Amino acid sequence: MRNLTGKFVVLSLFAALLGSASAQAALKVGLVLDRGGKDDKSFNEAAYKGSLRAQKEMGLELKVVEATDTNAFEPLLRTFAQRGYDLIIGVGFAQAEAVKKVSAQFPDRKFAIVDSEVPGANVRSMMFEEHEGSYLVGAIAALTSKTAKVGFIGGMDIPLIRRFQMGYEAGARKVNPKVEVESNYIGVTASAWNNPPKAKELAVSQYNKGADVVFAAAGASNLGLFDAAEERKKLAIGVDSNQNWIKPGFVLTSMLKRVDVAVFETIREASGGKLEAGTRRYGLANEGVDYALDSFNQKVLTEDVLKKVNVLKAEIIAGKITVPDYYKRNAKN
Amino acid sequence: MFEELWAILASTIRVTTPLLFAALGGLYSERSGVVNIALEGKMLVGAFAAAAVALATHSPWLGAAAGAGAGALAGVAYALFVIRWRADQIVAGTAINFLAIGLPPFLCKVLYDSTGGTPSLALSDRFTFEPVALVALALLLTWFWMRRSRSGLWVQFAGEHPQALDAAGVGVNRTRWMAVLMGGVLAGVGGATLSISLSSSFTREMSAGRGFMALAALILGKWRPLPTAAACVLFGLADAMQIRLQGVKLGGGAPIPTQFIQILPYVVTILVLAGVVGQSRAPKALGLSFRKA
Numbered sequence: 001m002r003n004l005t006g007k008f009v010v011l012s013l014f015a016a017l018l019g020s021a022s023a024q025a026a027l028k029v030g031l032v033l034d035r036g037g038k039d040d041k042s043f044n045e046a047a048y049k050g051s052l053r054a055q056k057e058m059g060l061e062l063k064v065v066e067a068t069d070t071n072a073f074e075p076l077l078r079t080f081a082q083r084g085y086d087l088i089i090g091v092g093f094a095q096a097e098a099v100k101k102v103s104a105q106f107p108d109r110k111f112a113i114v115d116s117e118v119p120g121a122n123v124r125s126m127m128f129e130e131h132e133g134s135y136l137v138g139a140i141a142a143l144t145s146k147t148a149k150v151g152f153i154g155g156m157d158i159p160l161i162r163r164f165q166m167g168y169e170a171g172a173r174k175v176n177p178k179v180e181v182e183s184n185y186i187g188v189t190a191s192a193w194n195n196p197p198k199a200k201e202l203a204v205s206q207y208n209k210g211a212d213v214v215f216a217a218a219g220a221s222n223l224g225l226f227d228a229a230e231e232r233k234k235l236a237i238g239v240d241s242n243q244n245w246i247k248p249g250f251v252l253t254s255m256l257k258r259v260d261v262a263v264f265e266t267i268r269e270a271s272g273g274k275l276e277a278g279t280r281r282y283g284l285a286n287e288g289v290d291y292a293l294d295s296f297n298q299k300v301l302t303e304d305v306l307k308k309v310n311v312l313k314a315e316i317i318a319g320k321i322t323v324p325d326y327y328k329r330n331a332k333n
Numbered sequence: 334m335f336e337e338l339w340a341i342l343a344s345t346i347r348v349t350t351p352l353l354f355a356a357l358g359g360l361y362s363e364r365s366g367v368v369n370i371a372l373e374g375k376m377l378v379g380a381f382a383a384a385a386v387a388l389a390t391h392s393p394w395l396g397a398a399a400g401a402g403a404g405a406l407a408g409v410a411y412a413l414f415v416i417r418w419r420a421d422q423i424v425a426g427t428a429i430n431f432l433a434i435g436l437p438p439f440l441c442k443v444l445y446d447s448t449g450g451t452p453s454l455a456l457s458d459r460f461t462f463e464p465v466a467l468v469a470l471a472l473l474l475t476w477f478w479m480r481r482s483r484s485g486l487w488v489q490f491a492g493e494h495p496q497a498l499d500a501a502g503v504g505v506n507r508t509r510w511m512a513v514l515m516g517g518v519l520a521g522v523g524g525a526t527l528s529i530s531l532s533s534s535f536t537r538e539m540s541a542g543r544g545f546m547a548l549a550a551l552i553l554g555k556w557r558p559l560p561t562a563a564a565c566v567l568f569g570l571a572d573a574m575q576i577r578l579q580g581v582k583l584g585g586g587a588p589i590p591t592q593f594i595q596i597l598p599y600v601v602t603i604l605v606l607a608g609v610v611g612q613s614r615a616p617k618a619l620g621l622s623f624r625k626a
Contacts, residue, residue: 194537197531220536
């Protein structure tokens with residue numbers, strides 16, 4: 001890291017010496033967001049904020065675009081490559097194929113992708129250990145639940161979301177082996193991430209059956225869960241960004257996925273000219289995933305629960321607990 | 334057991350409400366001979382306008398009225414193209430749908446500095462059961478109007494045999510204008526139900542295909558009010574059951590894959606359309622623009 005900062009300083013000095021040329025030398029970064037868009041209060045918003053922070057601190061030339069459907073990813077990525085962008089970041093697993101194809105066609109450009117592993121000498125893959133963070137919020141849910149019943153709502157039934165679910169269930173069972181976990185999925189098409197009424201319907205059904213804490217990993221659909229929690233006076237757990245503020249007092253915590261940090265770091269490495277291809281993993285140990293604690297949820301998230309969860313967290317980081325990983329389970333089968 | 338049944342019933346009613354609003358909206362328009370694949374878009378603009386006005390005025394009633402107005406406005410745009418300028422109805426409808434995907438997020442950016450949607454409404458600014466009562470009323474009025482009123486007959490003739498209506502001295506295109514506007518109003522209120530009753534804000538693309546489901550219900554219901562309502566309830570029930578069947582284990586202990594359960598409403602549609610209802614005949618002049626001879 002020190003080496004990197006050194007290079008960065010040298011580069012900055014060099015740029016300063018060049019004077020007006022520094023404007024031209026500014027790194028050009030293109031960010032392609034998933035369908036939720038930059039204000040989804042969740043996953044895409046985190047990526048967008050990370051890029052904004054990089055722009056502010058490093059003065060890069062940043063362009064952010066949103067895809068309106070899954071067929072738009074490839075042309076958007078290609079347009080950035082053709083226009084001479086140095087680093088092109090695809091946000092979301094749905095862009096994996098498009099990034100793979102376009103990165104192969106433009107070997108002299110750097111690419112990065114969030115939530116998927118794409119091979120290639122010019123591609124950085126940002127992977128998050130969602131199961132670890134989900135394990136912790138699962139434990140928080142089960143420790144807080146008075147009915148020993150908790151719920152999970154996923155956007156689509158895909159391996160990425162199964163990974164959240166599996167970690168969540170394992171965390172809940174760890175602190176209370178008798179806990180019941182009810183799981184539902186919203187839909188089979190990409191509209192599942194933008195369907196709050198359906199998410200609310202699923203949440204109401206789970207609350208009716210006795211669950212008193214429900215965790216949703218469903219993009220913008222999460223808002224429906226918060227509505228249900230508010231109406232039924234139950235608790236909800238948010239995802240990706242810190243969503244505690246959306247309904248203070250009804251959001252127990254949020255499973256943070258620091259896409260903002262990952263995107264920021266990737267841009268910083270690229271601007272230092274040191275972006276290496278390959279996969280970078282963000283887990284509990286390097287604060288890539290975590291649970292959220294702030295003024296909005298400190299009344300519902302009790303000291304006692306926090307104490308127990310922090311013990312679990314330390315044990316996972318120390319390697320004493322291995323959280324079941326849906327991806328690895330799949331590889332074995 | 335009783336509680337479970339009640340939960341399924343309540344869920345069915347909630348899910349059916351926006352669908353039925355949209356389907357009734359489609360009914361007015363299509364019975365008059367104007368295809369309405371823009372239901373999805375009209376729901377979206379209705380959902381946005383309702384959330385924005387309810388947020389500003391703290392009144393869900395004004396919100397619902399704004400949803401109706403926005404739906405009607407989309408209806409005006411649609412009618413201008415397809416009735417006045419005789420554009421292809423499928424193409425113009427698709428254009429309205431695309432416009433409705435883009436316009437509300439843009440307005441949200443202008444008004445609230447967020448492209449994701451409107452800020453959340455307080456509990457007291459939302460509807461609870463009111464939309465259900467409204468949709469029941471709309472259904473009864475539509476049914477009665479279609480059977481008993483002179484203008485109801487006009488609309489049917491505009492869709493079946495516009496020349497006959499014209500010969501009787503009634504303006505075909507004027508009748509169609511009224512029907513399309515009415516359709517916009519109902520679809521807009523259907524959208525309002527999504528944003529101010531079934532959730533607490535407008536979010537992008539939140540209609541999530543419900544406009545097209547409504548269209549399917551309309552075909553399933555043979556373009557008649559009561560059977561269309563029955564079709565909407567059937568879809569609603571399939572959706573409510575689908576929620577409860579997820580994760581249910583078969584005899585062997587393995588759960589039924591979620592994807593199978595989630596296609597339930599669509600399978601129901603295909604089965605019913607293909608076999609049970611028999612032939613479903615569209616109004617004869619559906620999709621044909623009318624030019625006075």
